[in-house]
Amino acid sequence: MRRHLIVGNWKMYKTAAEAAAYVRRLAGLVRQSAKVEIVLAPPFTALSVAALPIARRFVFAAQDLHWEDEGAYTGEISAPMLTTLGCRYVILGHSERRRLFGEDDAAVNKKVLAALRHGLRPILCIGESLAERQRGQTTRVVLRQLQKGLHGIPNEAGRHLVIAYEPVWAIGTGQAAAPKQIDAVHRTIRACVARKWGRVAAGRLRILYGGSVKPDNIIDFLGTAEIDGALVGSACLDPKSFARIITQTQSAKQ
Ligand code: 13P
Numbered sequence: 141m142r143r144h145l146i147v148g149n150w151k152m153y154k155t156a157a158e159a160a161a162y163v164r165r166l167a168g169l170v171r172q173s174a175k176v177e178i179v180l181a182p183p184f185t186a187l188s189v190a191a192l193p194i195a196r197r198f199v200f201a202a203q204d205l206h207w208e209d210e211g212a213y214t215g216e217i218s219a220p221m222l223t224t225l226g227c228r229y230v231i232l233g234h235s236e237r238r239r240l241f242g243e244d245d246a247a248v249n250k251k252v253l254a255a256l257r258h259g260l261r262p263i264l265c266i267g268e269s270l271a272e273r274q275r276g277q278t279t280r281v282v283l284r285q286l287q288k289g290l291h292g293i294p295n296e297a298g299r300h301l302v303i304a305y306e307p308v309w310a311i312g313t314g315q316a317a318a319p320k321q322i323d324a325v326h327r328t329i330r331a332c333v334a335r336k337w338g339r340v341a342a343g344r345l346r347i348l349y350g351g352s353v354k355p356d357n358i359i360d361f362l363g364t365a366e367i368d369g370a371l372v373g374s375a376c377l378d379p380k381s382f383a384r385i386i387t388q389t390q391s392a393k394q
Pocket of ligand 1: 149310371
């Protein structure tokens with residue numbers, strides 16, 4: 141049985157003070173449950189909230205990292221810097237990084253390897269654009285991002301990995317993908333991982349869906365056995381709305 145995972149990607153929102161207020165509020169709204177792991181991904185400048193005693197019930201993720209441990213890379217943040225702040229996960233290869241900051245599959249792969257080297261669990265984001273879907277290239281694009289992103293990763297590291305399928309056309313548009321569409325892509329991803337690392341590893345892999353997930357539609361996704369949770373953008377920014385997503389996930393059948 142795979143434990144559900146709900147990740148809130150705050151993107152470039154909230155100061156450190158706002159983050160602390162958010163964490164206090166969210167802690168008052170949700171209880172912990174063994175069924176669902178709750179992960180918060182604030183911007184780098186607000187990751188210090190992970191050290192607050194109240195934040196202990198949550199797990200923290202960064203939104204990116206640089207693949208080197210240290211060096212002359214102005215503006216960059218490395219994996220050891222994140223682990224010492226208390227991060228356990230890191231979102232990598234988000235479509236906004238790929239599209240707006242020119243990250244290619246090779247760079248994403250170096251980041252995945254760096255994360256694993258330091259015990260950070262990568263949440264590898266993959267997904268096709270609208271034009272690619274319309275051209276019938278969804279499978280090809282997703283498999284390319286997956287295979288290149290995971291290149292050179294040893295079998296045993298596979299169990300630390302999370303994949304997030306985020307079709308670019310569903311992000312921030314209010315147009316979530318249909319559970320059937322997601323199910324088909326998740327099966328493709330799991331089959332690819334099974335070929336690479338075997339069926340046991342593939343069966344353990346958690347595959348999240350991301351793209352316009354809201355309190356009103358989360359339950360539709362969780363009814364699909366292939367969907368192990370969600371990567372939530374705008375609907376995680378308000379603690380009340382994120383708490384509704386979490387509590388619905390906690391009460392969903394697995
Ligand atoms: P939205 O939930 O705002 O569509 O964003 C999804 C996302 O990009 C999460 O990483």
